[in-house]
Amino acid sequence: MRSDVIEIRTGDREAVVDLTxxxxxxxAAGDGGDGLLHVWVPHATAGIAVIETGAGSDTDLLAALRDLLPADDRWGHRHGSAGHGRDHVLPGIVAPSMTVPVLGGRPALGTWQSVCLVDTNTDNPVRSVRLSFLAG
Structure with a gap:
């Protein structure tokens, strides 16, 4: 198994960041073989999704999450910025990890699919994402 951590700067805004x-x-730094790629974000307020980016789906996802998880005072978890409790519910909807098949050293994604970090927490400007490859 091979593993590495990348840092992603999301700043002070909600973000869908393409990690592809x-x-x-x-x-590419590996042996180019087949296996499984595990993508993990070790944060209580972020998730990993496969989604089309650049055609509006990424902003649509953030809009849907705002509708589903409003940033208001309904949340029991109340530290941080207003409505921050919703950010702690996010990983229950957008999981903090996923596994992607790798064929010939490339992720076996569909034509319009990208692996993305989803982060609604504007209090945390930098995220770590662990990439782990298990050769088949």
Whole structure:
């Protein structure tokens, strides 16, 4: 198994960040074989999703999450910025990890699919993402 951590700067805004280029670089540094890539974000307020980016789906996802998880005072978890409790519910909806098959050293994603970090927590400007490859 091979593993590495990348840092992603999301700043002070909600973000869907495409990780596909970093994943491609991580896999290219290996032996080019088949296996499984595990993507893990070790944070209580972020998740990993496969989604199309650049055509509006990423902003649509953030809008849907705002509708589903409003940033208001309904949340029992109340530290941080207003409505921060919703950020702690996010990983129950957008899981903090996923596994992607790798074929010939490339993630076996569909034509329009990208692996993305989903982060609604504006209090945390930098995220770590662990990439782990298990050769088949």
């Amino acid at each position: 280029a970093q994943i491609d670089a991580f896999l």
